[in-house]
Amino acid sequence: MTAVETFTSARGTPLSKRGERTRRRLLDAAEKVFSELGYYEASIVKITEAAAVSQGTFYIYFESKQQIFxxxxxxxxxxxxxxxxxxxxxxxxxxxxxxxxxxxxxxxxxxxxxxxxxxxxxxxxxxxxxxxxxxxxxxxxxxxxxxxxxxxxxxxxxxxxxxxxxxxxxxxxxxxxxxxxxxxxxxxxxxxxxxxxxxxxxxxxxxxxxxxxxxx
Amino acid sequence: MTAVETFTSARGTPLSKRGERTRRRLLDAAEKVFSELGYYEASIVKITEAAAVSQGTFYIYFESKQQIFxxxxxxxxxxxxxxxxxxxxxxxxxxxxxxxxxxxxxxxxxxxxxxxxxxxxxxxxxxxxxxxxxxxxxxxxxxxxxxxxxxxxxxxxxxxxxxxxxxxxxxxxxxxxxxxxxxxxxxxxxxxxxxxxxxxxxxxxxxxxxxxxxxx
Amino acid sequence: MTAVETFTSARGTPLSKRGERTRRRLLDAAEKVFSELGYYEASIVKITEAAAVSQGTFYIYFESKQQIFxxxxxxxxxxxxxxxxxxxxxxxxxxxxxxxxxxxxxxxxxxxxxxxxxxxxxxxxxxxxxxxxxxxxxxxxxxxxxxxxxxxxxxxxxxxxxxxxxxxxxxxxxxxxxxxxxxxxxxxxxxxxxxxxxxxxxxxxxxxxxxxxxxx
Amino acid sequence: MTAVETFTSARGTPLSKRGERTRRRLLDAAEKVFSELGYYEASIVKITEAAAVSQGTFYIYFESKQQIFxxxxxxxxxxxxxxxxxxxxxxxxxxxxxxxxxxxxxxxxxxxxxxxxxxxxxxxxxxxxxxxxxxxxxxxxxxxxxxxxxxxxxxxxxxxxxxxxxxxxxxxxxxxxxxxxxxxxxxxxxxxxxxxxxxxxxxxxxxxxxxxxxxx
DNA sequence: AATGAATGAGCTTTCATTCAT
DNA sequence: AATGAATGAAAGCTCATTCAT
Structure with missing residues (x-):
């Protein structure tokens, strides 16, 4: 339960410092967007825009909208x-x-x-x-x-x-x-x-x- | 509260007997579809199909998906x-x-x-x-x-x-x-x-x- | 074999004169695009552009790229x-x-x-x-x-x-x-x-x- | 025709022993992937995965997907x-x-x-x-x-x-x-x-x- | 030599809504 | 009153390619 958490990409490979930061940015953005718009009105575009990364980047870290939710x-x-x-x-x-x-x-x-x-x-x-x-x-x-x-x-x-x-x-x-x-x-x-x-x-x-x- | 309800089209004009029936059919269909799929997975096509009317007909009776919901x-x-x-x-x-x-x-x-x-x-x-x-x-x-x-x-x-x-x-x-x-x-x-x-x-x-x- | 062919929409409903014409236009456009670019380089956008209809229209008549091919x-x-x-x-x-x-x-x-x-x-x-x-x-x-x-x-x-x-x-x-x-x-x-x-x-x-x- | 072949990187520079091995691995992987999936369904990710190298490495040896094909x-x-x-x-x-x-x-x-x-x-x-x-x-x-x-x-x-x-x-x-x-x-x-x-x-x-x- | 994060254009597909008939 | 063809914006997602490390 309190083991050190290792973050991985959507493919399961471990992340670099930079990758971890991007992943965090996406999660924060998702929190913001989901809470403001709700799940269905939220979209990957909106999340990535809020995180200031490209759409493709999202899929490096998460498999789908569901998964990040x-x-x-x-x-x-x-x-x-x-x-x-x-x-x-x-x-x-x-x-x-x-x-x-x-x-x-x-x-x-x-x-x-x-x-x-x-x-x-x-x-x-x-x-x-x-x-x-x-x-x-x-x-x-x-x-x-x-x-x-x-x-x-x-x-x-x-x-x-x-x-x-x-x-x-x-x-x-x-x-x-x-x-x-x-x-x-x-x-x-x-x-x-x-x-x-x-x-x-x-x-x-x-x-x-x-x-x-x-x-x- | 228990005044006789007058049904109107989306434009506000009152409905004929036939129109009232169609409207009822759409509402029943919507209840079925929304309850099975939820609001977002439901679609106008599915509702009109379930009601056996054409897509265009929907908008004679309701202004939008939101409204019927x-x-x-x-x-x-x-x-x-x-x-x-x-x-x-x-x-x-x-x-x-x-x-x-x-x-x-x-x-x-x-x-x-x-x-x-x-x-x-x-x-x-x-x-x-x-x-x-x-x-x-x-x-x-x-x-x-x-x-x-x-x-x-x-x-x-x-x-x-x-x-x-x-x-x-x-x-x-x-x-x-x-x-x-x-x-x-x-x-x-x-x-x-x-x-x-x-x-x-x-x-x-x-x-x-x-x-x-x-x-x- | 020589029975009268009835054209239908992707959903299986029969087509009006206008619908038949649009369907034909899409087929012709597809022929042109597929032969010029090959299946993989072809795209629905290119086909609908060549047919001068919107992308959504394509799916009224065909289920997928495969199907039209x-x-x-x-x-x-x-x-x-x-x-x-x-x-x-x-x-x-x-x-x-x-x-x-x-x-x-x-x-x-x-x-x-x-x-x-x-x-x-x-x-x-x-x-x-x-x-x-x-x-x-x-x-x-x-x-x-x-x-x-x-x-x-x-x-x-x-x-x-x-x-x-x-x-x-x-x-x-x-x-x-x-x-x-x-x-x-x-x-x-x-x-x-x-x-x-x-x-x-x-x-x-x-x-x-x-x-x-x-x-x- | 049977002159000794000299392998080069995508840039044209000659390869070290190690480089040659990697190049070979990529070619083998490509053969496998292309033959299983065909050109279009194949992807660089799949090829590099099969070769157990990173995506970036691919472009050290080949200019493009076309070229390796x-x-x-x-x-x-x-x-x-x-x-x-x-x-x-x-x-x-x-x-x-x-x-x-x-x-x-x-x-x-x-x-x-x-x-x-x-x-x-x-x-x-x-x-x-x-x-x-x-x-x-x-x-x-x-x-x-x-x-x-x-x-x-x-x-x-x-x-x-x-x-x-x-x-x-x-x-x-x-x-x-x-x-x-x-x-x-x-x-x-x-x-x-x-x-x-x-x-x-x-x-x-x-x-x-x-x-x-x-x-x- | 090798990595892997990042990009962004492009893809197929869905859908609420409009409108001529 | 009813139809159904047409629209076009937007969605989720993939991928060849680039680049800083």
């Missing part, structure tokens, strides 16, 4: 999950972890709303990738919830159902207040966060009270 | 909401209404998974349409929740936040257990529904007990 | 064989038929050198088509040779081998003196024709003498 | 003619030489059918190369035929016409029974060879008998 989604998955994981690891109790994780998720979405749109688009372009994305996030939740149940911190219930319910709450609240609400700074308003959090807390039957912490 | 989404939105509304109207208490509404939503998704995917695709094809879709469902929820609060059936809280949270729960649970779980019959398993429902009930602080069932 | 080859086959058949049918004896057939073949090649190049190109583009071409010509020869053998006009031998040998002779003589010798008028010089013809006559062991007739 | 055709031509010459030199009489030459030609075609297809493809890729190919073979024939005529072994006739007629016979018989007849072992069946040979013998008015065999 998949790679991008995988990368973003990693980043969202990382952000959430880092944050919730700071929590002393399950309740706090929950709160911090949500806040991190919202923060990521707020900071990279375009990126988050890419992930959502995967539903149609690369369903397997999206499946993976949610499944991986769910995994983390489930483990946490199970522990909390064992510790008697929350109700005893099927952690998988709870995990997906929680993700759903985050998803739509984020969509409504971050993605759609153009208001700057992009963030879930304090009160909304608190209301949502209260709902979740009740839903999980969290015992001990919780306080503090940054919202989103 | 929007119309379709609006139509589907009407149908989902109708199903949910009908169902929850049967409920004696807010809790029961909630339960029945959810079940209806899941049932719709289960019966027309492809259609539901169309709605989700609107996020990229016609963001406004998706916005509308959720906003309208939220409206219904909000009204219901407000009443329940007034009656002291649930906690007092911002009904808008609750509404979006509830939609999120339904959304992801449906995605996970209906859209992704290929198992027939497509439906949210009884236990999953109950677990979810318990979560929601707690979250809403619903007092009185609940009865009945018919999940989805 | 195949159609063209089949058409040319028909024409060469027709010319040869008509001519040799005038012969009173097998010897005369042979002579007239050859002359017709050379005449066709001389008049449409470009077309003949197309047929030869089929060897690589559409081997089956070329196979067919020669096989069909061979058939005609074989039948004629068999009759001549029965009548005692020529030696008794395997007519298939003879047929291919004869085709070979015509092929390379034509290539050498018509296709390569730019001299106008394009035709196999009288003396060459006679020398070749004498060779063949001896080879077939033709009894009765032959005289007269146009060469190429 | 021409060189290859010339090489193959040399090899076919060599095979035919060697064989016919064994013949005691012209008749025998003829027979052996044909057999050798068929044998070469049978052993390297793909290579022979390359030569034929030259007609469109590099007409001059094909012209040369046949012209050189014809030369050999003509010289032989002239001698035979002088010796009274065959009829007196224009040797050039006879030469091309003979090549034609070999060409199409080879095409029909070796190139197209997939049957293994690839070879012209004994009887076919004999029939063809009888035809030629008669055509040349060969006096003296013939013996031996070894067809193709």
């Amino acid at each position: 998949d790679e991008l989604v995988a990368d973003l998955n990693r980043r969202v999950r990382h952000a959430m994981h880092e944050a919730s690891a700071q929590g002393a109790s399950r309740a706090e972890s929950e709160r911090l994780g949500f806040a991190a998720f919202f923060r990521f979405t707020a900071e990279h709303p375009a990126l988050y749109r890419i992930i959502r688009q995967a539903e149609f372009v690369s369903p397997a990738a999206l499946h993976d994305h949610y499944a991986k996030i769910a995994e983390g939740y489930i483990a946490g919830l199970r522990q909390a149940m064992a510790a008697g911190d929350i109700v005893t219930a099927d952690p998988e159902v709870l995990a997906w319910a929680l993700m759903g709450v985050g998803e739509l609240i984020g969509m409504r207040w971050i993605l759609w609400d153009g208001a700057e700074p992009r963030q879930v308003p304090e009160e909304v966060f608190e209301e949502m959090y209260a709902f979740i807390t009740r839903g999980l039957g969290t015992s001990g009270g919780i306080r503090d912490s940054s919202s989103g | 929007d119309e379709l989404v609006a139509d589907l939105n009407r149908r989902v909401r109708h199903a949910m509304h009908e169902a929850s109207a049967q409920g004696a208490s807010r809790a029961e209404s909630e339960r029945l509404g959810f079940a209806a939503f899941f049932r719709f998704t289960a019966e027309h998974p492809a259609l539901y995917r169309i709605i989700r695709q609107a996020e990229f094809v016609s963001p406004a349409a998706l916005h509308d879709h959720y906003a309208k469902i939220a409206e219904g929820y909000i009204a219901g929740l407000r009443q329940a609060m007034a009656a002291g059936d649930i906690v007092t809280a911002d009904p808008e936040v609750l509404a979006w949270a509830l939609m999120g729960v339904g959304e992801l649970i449906g995605m996970r257990w209906i859209l992704w779980d290929g198992a027939e019959p497509r439906q949210v398993p009884e236990e999953v529904f109950e677990e979810m429902y318990a979560f929601i009930t707690r979250g809403l602080g619903t007092s009185g007990g609940i009865r009945d069932s018919s999940s989805g | 195949d159609e063209l080859v089949a058409d040319l086959n028909r024409r060469v064989r027709h010319a040869m058949h008509e001519a040799s049918a005038q012969g009173a004896s097998r010897a005369e038929s042979e002579r007239l057939g050859f002359a017709a073949f050379f005449r066709f090649t001389a008049e449409h050198p470009a077309l003949y190049r197309i047929i030869r190109q089929a060897e690589f583009v559409s081997p089956a088509a070329l196979h067919d071409h020669y096989a069909k010509i061979a058939e005609g020869y074989i039948a004629g040779l068999r009759q001549a053998m029965a009548a005692g006009d020529i030696v008794t031998a395997d007519p298939e081998v003879l047929a291919w040998a004869l085709m070979g002779v015509g092929e390379l003589i034509g290539m050498r003196w018509i296709l390569w010798d730019g001299a106008e008028p394009r035709q196999v010089p009288e003396e060459v024709f006679e020398e070749m013809y004498a060779f063949i006559t001896r080879g077939l062991g033709t009894s009765g003498g032959i005289r007269d007739s146009s060469s190429g | 021409d060189e290859l055709v010339a090489d193959l031509n040399r090899r076919v003619r060599h095979a035919m010459h060697e064989a016919s030199a064994q013949g005691a009489s012209r008749a025998e030489s003829e027979r052996l030459g044909f057999a050798a030609f068929f044998r070469f075609t049978a052993e390297h059918p793909a290579l022979y297809r390359i030569i034929r493809q030259a007609e469109f890729v590099s007409p001059a190369a094909l012209h040369d190919h046949y012209a050189k073979i014809a030369e050999g024939y003509i010289a032989g035929l002239r001698q035979a005529m002088a010796a009274g072994d065959i009829v007196t006739a224009d040797p050039e016409v006879l030469a091309w007629a003979l090549m034609g016979v070999g060409e199409l018989i080879g095409m029909r029974w070796i190139l197209w007849d997939g049957a293994e072992p690839r070879q012209v069946p004994e009887e076919v060879f004999e029939e063809m040979y009888a035809f030629i013998t008669r055509g040349l008015g060969t006096s003296g008998g013939i013996r031996d065999s070894s067809s193709g």
